[in-house]
Amino acid sequence: MSAVHVPSPREKTRALVLDLIREAQSVSRVELADASGLAAATITNVVRGLIAEGVVHEAGRARSRGGTPRRLLELNAGSRFAVGVQIDWHTATIVILDLAGEVVARTSFAGSGPRGPQESLTELAGRIEAMLCSSGVPQDTVVGVGLATHGPQDRHSGVLLASNPSPGWKGFPIVTAFEEMLSLPVVLENDATAAVIGERGRLSNGQRTIGLVYMGSGIGGGVFVNGDAYRGASSNGTEIGHISLDINGELCGCGNRGCLEMLAGPHQVVKGAFAMPDLTERLGLVGGHDAIVKDFARLTRAAAEGDPVPRALVDASARYIGSAVVSLTNLFDLDEVVLAGTGFDHAGQIYLEAVSHALSSTSYARAHRTVHARLSSSPVFAVAIGAATMMLRRRVPSAEHS
Amino acid sequence: MSAVHVPSPREKTRALVLDLIREAQSVSRVELADASGLAAATITNVVRGLIAEGVVHEAGRARSRGGTPRRLLELNAGSRFAVGVQIDWHTATIVILDLAGEVVARTSFAGSGPRGPQESLTELAGRIEAMLCSSGVPQDTVVGVGLATHGPQDRHSGVLLASNPSPGWKGFPIVTAFEEMLSLPVVLENDATAAVIGERGRLSNGQRTIGLVYMGSGIGGGVFVNGDAYRGASSNGTEIGHISLDINGELCGCGNRGCLEMLAGPHQVVKGAFAMPDLTERLGLVGGHDAIVKDFARLTRAAAEGDPVPRALVDASARYIGSAVVSLTNLFDLDEVVLAGTGFDHAGQIYLEAVSHALSSTSYARAHRTVHARLSSSPVFAVAIGAATMMLRRRVPSAEHS
Numbered sequence: 001m002s003a004v005h006v007p008s009p010r011e012k013t014r015a016l017v018l019d020l021i022r023e024a025q026s027v028s029r030v031e032l033a034d035a036s037g038l039a040a041a042t043i044t045n046v047v048r049g050l051i052a053e054g055v056v057h058e059a060g061r062a063r064s065r066g067g068t069p070r071r072l073l074e075l076n077a078g079s080r081f082a083v084g085v086q087i088d089w090h091t092a093t094i095v096i097l098d099l100a101g102e103v104v105a106r107t108s109f110a111g112s113g114p115r116g117p118q119e120s121l122t123e124l125a126g127r128i129e130a131m132l133c134s135s136g137v138p139q140d141t142v143v144g145v146g147l148a149t150h151g152p153q154d155r156h157s158g159v160l161l162a163s164n165p166s167p168g169w170k171g172f173p174i175v176t177a178f179e180e181m182l183s184l185p186v187v188l189e190n191d192a193t194a195a196v197i198g199e200r201g202r203l204s205n206g207q208r209t210i211g212l213v214y215m216g217s218g219i220g221g222g223v224f225v226n227g228d229a230y231r232g233a234s235s236n237g238t239e240i241g242h243i244s245l246d247i248n249g250e251l252c253g254c255g256n257r258g259c260l261e262m263l264a265g266p267h268q269v270v271k272g273a274f275a276m277p278d279l280t281e282r283l284g285l286v287g288g289h290d291a292i293v294k295d296f297a298r299l300t301r302a303a304a305e306g307d308p309v310p311r312a313l314v315d316a317s318a319r320y321i322g323s324a325v326v327s328l329t330n331l332f333d334l335d336e337v338v339l340a341g342t343g344f345d346h347a348g349q350i351y352l353e354a355v356s357h358a359l360s361s362t363s364y365a366r367a368h369r370t371v372h373a374r375l376s377s378s379p380v381f382a383v384a385i386g387a388a389t390m391m392l393r394r395r396v397p398s399a400e401h402s
Numbered sequence: 403m404s405a406v407h408v409p410s411p412r413e414k415t416r417a418l419v420l421d422l423i424r425e426a427q428s429v430s431r432v433e434l435a436d437a438s439g440l441a442a443a444t445i446t447n448v449v450r451g452l453i454a455e456g457v458v459h460e461a462g463r464a465r466s467r468g469g470t471p472r473r474l475l476e477l478n479a480g481s482r483f484a485v486g487v488q489i490d491w492h493t494a495t496i497v498i499l500d501l502a503g504e505v506v507a508r509t510s511f512a513g514s515g516p517r518g519p520q521e522s523l524t525e526l527a528g529r530i531e532a533m534l535c536s537s538g539v540p541q542d543t544v545v546g547v548g549l550a551t552h553g554p555q556d557r558h559s560g561v562l563l564a565s566n567p568s569p570g571w572k573g574f575p576i577v578t579a580f581e582e583m584l585s586l587p588v589v590l591e592n593d594a595t596a597a598v599i600g601e602r603g604r605l606s607n608g609q610r611t612i613g614l615v616y617m618g619s620g621i622g623g624g625v626f627v628n629g630d631a632y633r634g635a636s637s638n639g640t641e642i643g644h645i646s647l648d649i650n651g652e653l654c655g656c657g658n659r660g661c662l663e664m665l666a667g668p669h670q671v672v673k674g675a676f677a678m679p680d681l682t683e684r685l686g687l688v689g690g691h692d693a694i695v696k697d698f699a700r701l702t703r704a705a706a707e708g709d710p711v712p713r714a715l716v717d718a719s720a721r722y723i724g725s726a727v728v729s730l731t732n733l734f735d736l737d738e739v740v741l742a743g744t745g746f747d748h749a750g751q752i753y754l755e756a757v758s759h760a761l762s763s764t765s766y767a768r769a770h771r772t773v774h775a776r777l778s779s780s781p782v783f784a785v786a787i788g789a790a791t792m793m794l795r796r797r798v799p800s801a802e803h804s
Contacts, residue, residue, distance in 0.1 A: 152767055152769075162769075209635040225632075225634060226633075230734075231628075232611050232734050233611040233735045233736060233737045234767070234771060236767050237732070237733055237735030238733055239732040239733065239767075240733065242732050243645075243729035243733065244725050245646060245647075245648075247722065248648070254766050255763060255764045256728060256764040256765075257725075257764075323658075326645075326646070326658060327645035327646060327729065328733070330639070330645055331623075331639055331640055331641065331733055332634050332733070333633070333638050333639030334634065335635045361657060362657045364641045364644045365554055365636070365641075367564075368636075369636060369638075
């Protein structure tokens with residue numbers, strides 16, 4: 001199959017109806033017609049199909065307001081499942097979501113490191129199968145796997161365009177290879193874009209414009225607008241980590257100067273700590289590329305607990321992220337900004353306060369509109385949840401593995 | 403009428419068919435069905451209506467490739483017209499476009515200055531009526547007026563949200579007032595957004611993602627993506643003039659620090675010149691807010707002619723714009739960047755080279771994708787052309803003044 005599934009109009013209608021039932025939890029056909037703008041006959045047909053496939057059932061009647069009581073529809077949450085996977089050098093996460101979008105199982109473990117895609121994907125496939133088994137999820141109820149990675153991708157051919165996590169991944173057919181290992185459809189997605197799709201999936205109003213900053217070992221971004229992730233020309237946009245906040249700053253690895261990731265990312269914060277030997281000793285920092293996520297976790301935990309020296313390092317990082325979020329808002333005209341990723345796991349509140357302050361004091365449209373910032377409800381699993389949500393929204397209800 | 407016309411599905415289909423005929427110049431019904439993805443019967447119906455209304459005619463037959471020769475359709479360019487208006491403190495421009503998108507008449511003159519909206523709109527209405535008359539355009543062939551202004555707008559209620567051009571404009575019902583003066587539908591648009599819609603109208607491939615930097619007395623931006631202008635939450639996005647390029651820079655009037663407009667806009671360049679008294683004398687610069695556009699024109703003309711001192715000032719400005727364009731590209735994943743506005747009228751080539759250099763040396767995805775930069779073919783009238791194009795795409799073919 002192609003790496004990017006283009007849904008037919010019929011599939012889109014079914015996905016929309018399922019989304020509305022999921023959001024409402026319990027809803028009548030008449031309410032579905034109102035909310036979707038679809039004809040009553042279309043709703044009747046779609047719902048009939050969904051009931052026949054076992055993904056929706058009738059659950060009692062709404063109270064009457066004069067006429068015949070309306071029969072209420074609910075999802076069979078356990079009728080379909082989707083898997084979400086995130087993999088980078090440092091960390092890997094897997095989640096299983098049921099049809100209602102609830103997390104059935106989740107796990108996080110060491111990322112690929114220097115290993116190539118064949119070895120890493122084999123490990124991931126083994127873990128997915130074990131999780132499905134131990135969660136009691138039958139293989140034939142799984143609609144597919146959303147696979148989120150960092151950096152430039154060719155989503156249509158299902159390959160990564162950069163040597164990330166390591167050189168062997170560049171150009172490797174990861175989607176095809178993973179599909180063969182799992183006998184399941186796989187869709188490739190950018191990590192931060194997956195996260196913003198997942199955050200949208202948890203909101204009731206699909207018309208909101210949402211920006212997301214994702215911080216793992218690096219910094220990425222995503223925007224959700226007009227009911228879908230912002231894609232641009234090649235689905236490689238919203239690279240907030242590589243906008244310049246200091247045109248005269250140091251050279252970033254990307255070739256630009258003073259990029260957000262270089263100024264504010266975990267590498268920079270940890271580097272700042274290593275300029276203070278007593279601090280690194282006190283916090284037990286390890287140093288080096290492989291320990292970046294753990295060292296950053298130790299630093300941000302200490303900052304959150306009130307240790308003033310790491311707090312100053314985190315404050316500096318948070319100020320840069322606040323400035324970049326203001327640029328993101330001034331450009332994308334957002335309703336809301338979400339912070340997600342392991343980087344926000346311990347000191348998320350510090351980052352959130354800095355971002356909120358920047359938005360309320362320096363965003364261009366602040367006199368006319370308030371832009372709200374919030375932490376992801378699940379910073380560590382936001383990407384994997386989003387990757388699975390993407391599969392639920394695209395591939396449901398048919399569990400056929402085309 | 404409402405300030406924002408929401409087209410019906412039928413109107414959208416007609417507008418799409420008209421766009422395709424405009425782009426192809428001469429096209430058969432079969433080719434229209436192919437290009438639009440619409441059913442042959444739908445095309446037949448829509449074309450019948452367009453011919454009956456006199457906006458399309460049959461113009462001979464295509465060469466046969468075996469079957470019956472296909473009848474070719476062409477626009478009646480002179481059957482409908484649209485007016486585009488741009489107004490800010492410093493300049494005002496008006497264009498009349500025919501249905502084919504060609505400029506029938508154009509003019510530019512002094513902007514509103516401190517005058518309020520009633521007085522300025524009355525002047526604009528008088529000029530529009532005189533231009534229509536002297537161009538021989540009958541009032542009943544005019545589909546409407548696109549009105550482009552700078553700064554935050556409430557497009558739905560047709561009012562400006564800021565004291566721009568001057569305090570009296572804030573909250574004034576400019577759309578309703580202008581419609582009453584002209585007895586024509588009026589649609590409000592952001593100046594840079596209008597410009598990018600106009601630039602899109604001149605390309606054959608509607609799927610390209612285009613970014614635009616607009617420099618008048620200030621700096622704004624627009625993005626065209628998925629066949630329409632990027633809107634975000636409130637149609638007040640892509641404010642590229644207020645993204646920070648120097649987080650530790652001077653305070654901008656917007657409350658942010660080191661904004662592009664403050665570092666690179668005409669005010670800053672002219673201010674730089676006034677630090678050199680012999681330069682200001684030599685170029686005959688006037689100084690002051692009201693002369694900013696003229697002074698900047700003198701400076702950029704001298705720079706373009708090779709005068710090294712103004713050239714250095716323009717180079718500094720161009721470097722900032724290059725950096726901001728890279729951020730715009732890294733965030734919106736663009737295919738192309740266009741420079742438009744009076745600010746690029748004289749030294750456009752210098753700015754274009756700086757932007758092209760920044761894109762090819764520092765954009766994040768440069769290893770995978772080339773982003774082309776170009777100057778607008780009509781920098782001074784790009785906004786008014788875009789505002790008129792917007793009306794042509796939305797309100798055609800019906801010339802009914804609802």
